[in-house]
Amino acid sequence: MAKLYFKYGAMGSSKTANALICKFNYEERGFKVLLLKPEIDDRDLVGGNIVVRSRIGLSSPCIAIGKYTDLVALFNNERKTCDYRVIVIDECQFLTKEQVEQLKELSTDYTVLCYGLLTDFKTELFEGSKRLVELADSLQEIKSICKCGKKANINVRFVSGKITTDGDSVAIEKGNITYEPMCYACFLEEKKKQEADYCCNLHGVD
Ligand SMILES: [Zn+2]
Numbered sequence: 001m002a003k004l005y006f007k008y009g010a011m012g013s014s015k016t017a018n019a020l021i022c023k024f025n026y027e028e029r030g031f032k033v034l035l036l037k038p039e040i041d042d043r044d045l046v047g048g049n050i051v052v053r054s055r056i057g058l059s060s061p062c063i064a065i066g067k068y069t070d071l072v073a074l075f076n077n078e079r080k081t082c083d084y085r086v087i088v089i090d091e092c093q094f095l096t097k098e099q100v101e102q103l104k105e106l107s108t109d110y111t112v113l114c115y116g117l118l119t120d121f122k123t124e125l126f127e128g129s130k131r132l133v134e135l136a137d138s139l140q141e142i143k144s145i146c147k148c149g150k151k152a153n154i155n156v157r158f159v160s161g162k163i164t165t166d167g168d169s170v171a172i173e174k175g176n177i178t179y180e181p182m183c184y185a186c187f188l189e190e191k192k193k194q195e196a197d198y199c200c201n202l203h204g205v206d
Contacts (some may be wrong), residue, residue, distance in 0.1 A: 005112065007140045033088055088115070100132055153183065154187045
């Protein structure tokens, strides 16, 4: 049945691998799958083509979509050359509100599966994820594990090794910016430790 699915998780929850396995499973049953990814995420640009690549080694070429891409128009255009029945989107948190509404429209006739983060490093919903929570027919969590073994639900942002809770919600992992999925207890503990270190440095205490 055609539906809009939102499968969300923190970083490190193998969302991309899940998206690619889902695409493979549909294709094995003879369904054509259109794979899309918002182009804000440029980590996987290979020779000008965007590639969806998972940490466990699965990858697939895909169509990059811009902030102003009309997904209904794009899908109808792609269907002129291939009988796509299913749409899979990776990094769907970067979709705009309007694009999620376009996907909802497409999901009346086609199966649309969105994979992405729910919240940013400030624990606030991304624009695309918020609209997906509001419109999706099915919400499913893909779990990721904190270093303590509990479920991680915070995408903690580090800048030069320090936890940060300020800044734009979108900053791709590269250079001095890194992320670690954590549970709330570990996040608080790390933050306190960092503040204590800062205090000691300020007062010259070892
Ligand atoms: Zn933890």
